[in-house]
Amino acid sequence: MKEKVSLFHRLLPLPFVSFLVAISWLMLGHSLDLFDILVAIILGIVIPKMIEPFLFSTPKIRWTLAFKLFFVVLWDIIISNIRVAKQVLGPSKNLHPKWFRVPLDSEHEHVNTLLAMIITTTPGTVSAGIDQERGDILVHALSTDDVDGEIDTIKQRYEQPLLAIFNVEQGDQT
Template identity: 70%
Template structure:
């Protein structure tokens, strides 16, 4: 009974927390009024969007946090590398297009992989080709396409498969 009431009050606790923290950050304030508004929004907005949140996947949070740390580290390193490349001689740039084959057609895994690729400076996802089972990537500078593909698959795709408990070849 108590769990049922909790679920009705907070149907999506993560979304509630995200809304509350986002409101406080946007207002740059911890005044009692702003905290009250943030908490109210954190209760109301998830209830309003509940019909659109069909399924929240079960994920392995410890692995998700590790992947977030890897991605943040890669973003910092890539920012420095891209700045050096852009500010250096243009002869050192070797832009390339290549396709990263996907190990699954799981929607969450492939969408997040495409987002990670795009978020990391120096690479951008041009699209996910479901029929071919790959992601089209453009790299600002690439000397070894196979090494870049292997890096994406081992650093990002493999952990995403583990996070969502997906076996290679599984469908979403």
């Protein structure tokens, strides 16, 4: 049996998001002209309807662990920026760039995609691609003498928390 949805909910499936979009448009335009108000209303209706399917298909995650990981990554970004600045401004003979592969403990697409994004976001490392068949991520480090240490750091600081955030057991394919 199909649930009856009110006209209000069909028009504004996410009223708070609609409000934020409309107000943001008005604030960006620094105007309360009739045209800008109409555009704000239209955007406030259209944009939430477009993003609604993405919002309700998000996986169940553990938010407290996600916030902890956010601050770990933020800290690592700050420290890495300082380290990379010293390396780049120092003698180039001190740089030891390396390519290496980080084996993945899961085939979970959200975990692996976020892991690749975190690697790329952290200065000094770039993920070049996720190889699903091999089950690893190809990573380039600006400078490292300890590839195994880099791999361990990535797995312990980022992959393990991501697996916990998404309630994924190692080897899970969902």
